[in-house]
Amino acid sequence: MTSAQTTRKKRANGVESRQRILDAAVEIAGERGYDGTSIAAVSAKCGLPASSIYWHFKDKDDLIAAVIERSFESWLTAVELPGDDVGTPLERVTVMAANVARSLIGTPDFLRLGLMLALERRPTEPRGRTVFLQVRATTHQKIADVLTALFPALHADDVDTLATYAVAGADGLFVHREVTGGSVDLVALFELHARLVHDAATRMAAAR
Amino acid sequence: MTSAQTTRKKRANGVESRQRILDAAVEIAGERGYDGTSIAAVSAKCGLPASSIYWHFKDKDDLIAAVIERSFESWLTAVELPGDDVGTPLERVTVMAANVARSLIGTPDFLRLGLMLALERRPTEPRGRTVFLQVRATTHQKIADVLTALFPALHADDVDTLATYAVAGADGLFVHREVTGGSVDLVALFELHARLVHDAATRMAAAR
Amino acid sequence: MTSAQTTRKKRANGVESRQRILDAAVEIAGERGYDGTSIAAVSAKCGLPASSIYWHFKDKDDLIAAVIERSFESWLTAVELPGDDVGTPLERVTVMAANVARSLIGTPDFLRLGLMLALERRPTEPRGRTVFLQVRATTHQKIADVLTALFPALHADDVDTLATYAVAGADGLFVHREVTGGSVDLVALFELHARLVHDAATRMAAAR
Amino acid sequence: MTSAQTTRKKRANGVESRQRILDAAVEIAGERGYDGTSIAAVSAKCGLPASSIYWHFKDKDDLIAAVIERSFESWLTAVELPGDDVGTPLERVTVMAANVARSLIGTPDFLRLGLMLALERRPTEPRGRTVFLQVRATTHQKIADVLTALFPALHADDVDTLATYAVAGADGLFVHREVTGGSVDLVALFELHARLVHDAATRMAAAR
DNA sequence: AATGAATGAGGATTCATTCAT
DNA sequence: AATGAATGAATCCTCATTCAT
Numbered sequence: 001m002t003s004a005q006t007t008r009k010k011r012a013n014g015v016e017s018r019q020r021i022l023d024a025a026v027e028i029a030g031e032r033g034y035d036g037t038s039i040a041a042v043s044a045k046c047g048l049p050a051s052s053i054y055w056h057f058k059d060k061d062d063l064i065a066a067v068i069e070r071s072f073e074s075w076l077t078a079v080e081l082p083g084d085d086v087g088t089p090l091e092r093v094t095v096m097a098a099n100v101a102r103s104l105i106g107t108p109d110f111l112r113l114g115l116m117l118a119l120e121r122r123p124t125e126p127r128g129r130t131v132f133l134q135v136r137a138t139t140h141q142k143i144a145d146v147l148t149a150l151f152p153a154l155h156a157d158d159v160d161t162l163a164t165y166a167v168a169g170a171d172g173l174f175v176h177r178e179v180t181g182g183s184v185d186l187v188a189l190f191e192l193h194a195r196l197v198h199d200a201a202t203r204m205a206a207a208r
Numbered sequence: 209m210t211s212a213q214t215t216r217k218k219r220a221n222g223v224e225s226r227q228r229i230l231d232a233a234v235e236i237a238g239e240r241g242y243d244g245t246s247i248a249a250v251s252a253k254c255g256l257p258a259s260s261i262y263w264h265f266k267d268k269d270d271l272i273a274a275v276i277e278r279s280f281e282s283w284l285t286a287v288e289l290p291g292d293d294v295g296t297p298l299e300r301v302t303v304m305a306a307n308v309a310r311s312l313i314g315t316p317d318f319l320r321l322g323l324m325l326a327l328e329r330r331p332t333e334p335r336g337r338t339v340f341l342q343v344r345a346t347t348h349q350k351i352a353d354v355l356t357a358l359f360p361a362l363h364a365d366d367v368d369t370l371a372t373y374a375v376a377g378a379d380g381l382f383v384h385r386e387v388t389g390g391s392v393d394l395v396a397l398f399e400l401h402a403r404l405v406h407d408a409a410t411r412m413a414a415a416r
Numbered sequence: 417m418t419s420a421q422t423t424r425k426k427r428a429n430g431v432e433s434r435q436r437i438l439d440a441a442v443e444i445a446g447e448r449g450y451d452g453t454s455i456a457a458v459s460a461k462c463g464l465p466a467s468s469i470y471w472h473f474k475d476k477d478d479l480i481a482a483v484i485e486r487s488f489e490s491w492l493t494a495v496e497l498p499g500d501d502v503g504t505p506l507e508r509v510t511v512m513a514a515n516v517a518r519s520l521i522g523t524p525d526f527l528r529l530g531l532m533l534a535l536e537r538r539p540t541e542p543r544g545r546t547v548f549l550q551v552r553a554t555t556h557q558k559i560a561d562v563l564t565a566l567f568p569a570l571h572a573d574d575v576d577t578l579a580t581y582a583v584a585g586a587d588g589l590f591v592h593r594e595v596t597g598g599s600v601d602l603v604a605l606f607e608l609h610a611r612l613v614h615d616a617a618t619r620m621a622a623a624r
Numbered sequence: 625m626t627s628a629q630t631t632r633k634k635r636a637n638g639v640e641s642r643q644r645i646l647d648a649a650v651e652i653a654g655e656r657g658y659d660g661t662s663i664a665a666v667s668a669k670c671g672l673p674a675s676s677i678y679w680h681f682k683d684k685d686d687l688i689a690a691v692i693e694r695s696f697e698s699w700l701t702a703v704e705l706p707g708d709d710v711g712t713p714l715e716r717v718t719v720m721a722a723n724v725a726r727s728l729i730g731t732p733d734f735l736r737l738g739l740m741l742a743l744e745r746r747p748t749e750p751r752g753r754t755v756f757l758q759v760r761a762t763t764h765q766k767i768a769d770v771l772t773a774l775f776p777a778l779h780a781d782d783v784d785t786l787a788t789y790a791v792a793g794a795d796g797l798f799v800h801r802e803v804t805g806g807s808v809d810l811v812a813l814f815e816l817h818a819r820l821v822h823d824a825a826t827r828m829a830a831a832r
Numbered sequence: 833a834a835t836g837a838a839t840g841a842g843g844a845t846t847c848a849t850t851c852a853t
Numbered sequence: 854a855a856t857g858a859a860t861g862a863a864t865c866c867t868c869a870t871t872c873a874t
Contacts, residue, residue: 014854031329035243039848049856051850056854060848112327118387119324121239133387164384164392165400169373172380176372179326179341184372192373196404222837247865257839262866264837430858447745451659455844465860467846472858476844528743534803535740537655549803580800580808581793581816588796592788595742595757600788608789612820638833663869673835675871680833684869838871846864853856 018056020046025067030109033116034064034126064128068117071110072135078103089150090198096146097194101187104174111174140167153205162201169193226264228254233275238317241324242272242334273335276325279318280343286311297358298406304354305402309395312382319382348375361413370409377401434472436462441483446525449532450480450542481543484533487526488551494519505566506614512562513610517603520590527590556583569621578617585609642680644670649691654733657740658688658750688752692741695734696759702727713774714822720770721818725811728798735798764791777829786825793817 024046029037039060043050057063080099087095104111114132144163147154154162173189232253237245247268251258265271288307295303312319322340352371355362362370381397440461445453455476459466473479496515503511520527530548560579563570570578589605648670653661663684667674681687704723711719728735738756768787771778778786797813 017854033241033243033324033328035241036328036330038846040846050848051856051858052854054849055856115383116241116324116327118383119320119327120241120244122244136387161397161400165377165381165397165404168380168384168397169377170380171383172376172378173373175323175326175379175383176376179344189369189373189376192369192408196373196408199407200400200404225837246863248863258865259840259867260838263839268865433858449657449659449740449744451657452744452746454842456842466844467861468859470845471860531799532657532740532743534799535736535743536657536660538660552803577813577816581797581813581820584796584800584813585789585793586796587799588792588794589789591739591742591795591799592792595760605785605789605792608785608824612789612824615823616816616820641833662867664867674869675835675837676833678870679835835872835874837873840870841868843867844865847860847862849861850859851856852858 014056017048017052021048021053021056021063022067022070025063026071026109026113029064029067030071030113033113034120034122034128037064039063061127064117064126065131068110068114068128068131068135071107071113072131075103075107075110078107090195093146093150093194093198094191097190098187100170101173101190104170105177105182105186108174108178111171112178115171115175136167140164143167147201151201151205154201155204158201158204162197162204165200166193166197169197222264225256225260229256229261229264229271230275230278233271234279234317234321237272237275238279238321241321242328242330242336245272247271269335272321272325273339276318276322276336276339276343279315279321280339283311283315283318286315298403301354301358301402301406302399305398306395308378309381309398312378313385313390313394316382316386319379320386323379323383344375348372351375355409359409359413362409363412366409366412370405370412373408374401374405377405430472433464433468437464437469437472437479438483438486441479442487442525442529445480445483446487446529449529450536450538450544453480455479477543480529480533481547484526484530484544484547484551487523487529488547491519491523491526494523506611509562509566509610509614510607513606514603516586517589517606520586521593521598521602524590524594527587528594531587531591552583556580559583563617567617567621570617571620574617574620578613578620581616582609582613585613638680641672641676645672645677645680645687646691646694649687650695650733650737653688653691654695654737657737658744658746658752661688663687685751688741688750689755692734692738692752692755692759695731695737696755699727699731699734702731714819717770717774717818717822718815721814722811724794725797725814728794729801729806729810732798732802735795736802739795739799760791764788767791771825775825775829778825779828782825782828786821786828789824790817790821793821 021042024042025037028041028045037060039050039053042063043053046053053063057066080103086092113128114136117126117129117132118136120129140163143166144159147159147162151159170190170193173186173193176189177184177186229250232250233245236249236253245268247258247261250271251261254261261271265274288311294300321336322344325334325337325340326344328334328337348371351374352367355367355370359367378398378401381394381401384397385392385394437458440458441453444457444461453476455466455469458479459469462469469479473482496519502508529544530552533542533545533548534552536542536545556579559582560575563575563578567575586606586609589602589609592605593600593602645666648666649661652665652669661684663674663677666687667677670677677687681690704727710716737752738760741750741753741756742760744753764787767790768783771783771786771790775783794814794817797810797817800813801808801810
């Protein structure tokens with residue numbers, strides 16, 4: 001018992017340090033991007049010496065990738081899943097969009113850092129960028145699945161186009177909120193976005 | 209004649225040097241962002257020593273701001289103005305969107321750098337960011353003007369919302385193209401975007 | 417034993433490195449002043465890379481302040497304390513002055529750097545200047561205490577004036593020695609100085 | 625006539641530029657010393673480009689030397705010459721000291737810069753330092769002359785010692801004023817200094 | 833008499849990273 | 854599991870100076 005606790009305590013310390021580092025790194029990287037995130041700044045913010053960061057992470061690239069991974073997970077947690085499959089397609093799509101908007105307001109670091117990484121073109125691509133793009137592709141697929149479920153008549157190409165448009169609109173609206181410093185009704189804009197996508201899907205489904 | 213010109217060219221041509229520096233800086237900053245743009249890299253690419261860059265620009269911030277300004281101007285030049293005011297509103301809006309899409313494919317540096325600057329939160333805001341946001345606000349206004357002209361029945365609030373949505377969609381679609389490495393039909397996506405905004409405007413104009 | 421010590425010595429001896437840096441910095445700063453003391457020069461003299469200096473000192477200002485502090489302490493050590501309280505006031509004052517003169521000959525860095533810092537007026541006052549002025553104020557007070565003890569009849573204002581004059585004379589004579597390159601009998605001049613201050617004190621004490 | 629005026633005008637412009645440069649340089653060098661005086665700073669303060677400074681002065685060393693020379697001259701002008709040779713030796717010496725004190729309050733740049741140059745030890749001695757030391761030697765001689773005139777019985781060695789002490793005291797009191805930020809009665813301190821030197825001279829003259 | 837432009841050397845400081853303990 | 858110390862490369866920027874005009 002006691003021995004088990006002691007062992008756990010020690011290991012838990014390691015885990016806690018790792019968390020402290022990541023907590024500091026998300027905050028800095030979410031605001032300053034890859035280059036702007038210095039190990040020294042992370043060290044100062046989390047209270048652990050720089051060399052300790054290298055005990056937990058192979059290098060800066062590894063740290064940033066871990067940041068993307070963890071902030072994606074916490075963002076996933078923040079997105080409230082839609083309840084049961086009730087209501088019209090428009091209602092369901094609108095609720096989903098509003099939920100995403102609210103999650104982005106509460107946890108903006110993930111997408112902000114991800115977009116910064118996505119826009120940069122550096123000689124050796126950071127692993128964090130790859131991770132973000134995978135997450136993005138997954139999201140695209142999920143949206144495509146929802147669209148297919150709601151509009152079975154939709155052609156595969158159109159589903160893909162609409163999913164792309166849906167993700168792009170979300171990114172753009174998020175950027176708009178970042179730019180205006182938060183003084184914007186992101187939920188309303190996402191709901192408008194959902195409606196336009198819904199209408200387009202309806203029209204496309206009817207057209208074929 | 210020619211000899212005199214040749215001789216003159218070598219030394220002390222401030223305007224040309226400034227252009228050379230900006231040419232190098234647009235390219236680097238458009239790919240790597242603010243932090244990623246080192247004066248040494250710009251110096252290496254333009255051939256002038258770093259100290260000469262400081263003759264033409266007060267500091268790095270000043271340089272980046274000039275980059276934004278100049279690349280915005282060259283982007284403006286690249287956007288082909290729509291011909292006469294002919295065709296239905298949908299046709300006209302679609303043509304405009306396609307033109308913007310084509311200009312972004314040809315001159316992506318302006319928007320890529322601008323978005324990177326817009327997303328970053330640094331202690332002292334770079335002047336380039338301010339410049340970009342102003343340009344963005346101007347663009348928003350222009351779109352609002354076009355919408356008002358095409359849909360006189362539209363309420364002012366709706367015009368603002370739609371212009372915001374139009375800009376955000378453009379940003380998002382641009383990001384998508386950057387992310388996918390250019391293998392996407394940006395013109396088609398912009399045309400779809402134009403159509404959805406047009407439909408929304410029509411509906412909103414009828415609703416009031 | 418010895419082998420273990422030898423092996424240990426090589427890496428990571430913070431205290432010794434700090435001393436090496438300070439040793440180099442005193443020498444340079446004592447001769448060249450604040451601006452003339454480049455981190456590169458200190459690095460070259462102490463053998464540690466410039467970046468290591470920044471491990472031990474926050475910045476150049478911090479280094480110079482530490483130099484002032486340490487050189488003041490070693491100067492204090494160099495000033496032989498006067499033995500017992502024996503002899504006439506004149507004798508005792510003269511011995512003190514001679515001791516100070518000898519200490520300044522042996523450890524001139526402290527006062528030379530201090531005076532350079534004191535004379536400069538820079539936008540943001542170096543911390544080393546503040547430290548020096550505090551040390552100076554303390555010295556002034558000690559002299560005032562001695563005068564009060566030796567000449568109880570002396571008015572407080574006169575004690576202050578005489579202490580000021582005593583310190584100023586010491587500074588001026590030190591400057592004279594620095595200017596003439598050491599070819600001057602500083603001890604004799606300090607003894608003359610002590611006698612004149614003594615006579616003035618005697619006269620002032622009698623006058624009230 | 626007109627031609628002469630034109631010629632004069634042109635030359636006068638050159639002279640005026642030189643003065644503007646020196647005006648700026650005295651101010652900066654008087655506050656920041658040799659290293660702290662950058663050509664760029666002088667250029668910014670006088671409004672002329674850096675290259676123009678090099679038209680008027682060979683190099684930085686030349687400029688600083690000119691600064692010392694000119695500020696010495698303006699200091700000389702500021703020292704009110706004592707009227708006729710009337711009054712007791714003590715009265716005459718006291719008036720002289722008070723005059724010097726007042727001139728130093730009004731024109732402190734000369735001595736401040738001079739002392740900074742005097743204290744620094746740099747590999748190649750600045751010409752300004754040499755100039756200052758010559759001026760200092762001249763001053764020493766003048767004081768010696770006055771002392772010899774007032775106290776004919778004084779031995780040459782004692783005259784030299786007293787002149788040295790007189791100059792050193794003046795330097796030290798000036799430093800004290802600089803250190804305390806001007807909140808000190810420099811005239812009173814100089815008068816005390818004069819009296820102590822006078823008393824010492826009287827005693828020495830009697831002793832031999 | 834003056835200056836716009838250029839330039840190489842050097843300024844302070846921060847970087848990501850390593851290593852012995 | 855953690856860290857104090859070290860380090861070479863890179864950072865932005867200023868330096869004194871030159872030179873063609």
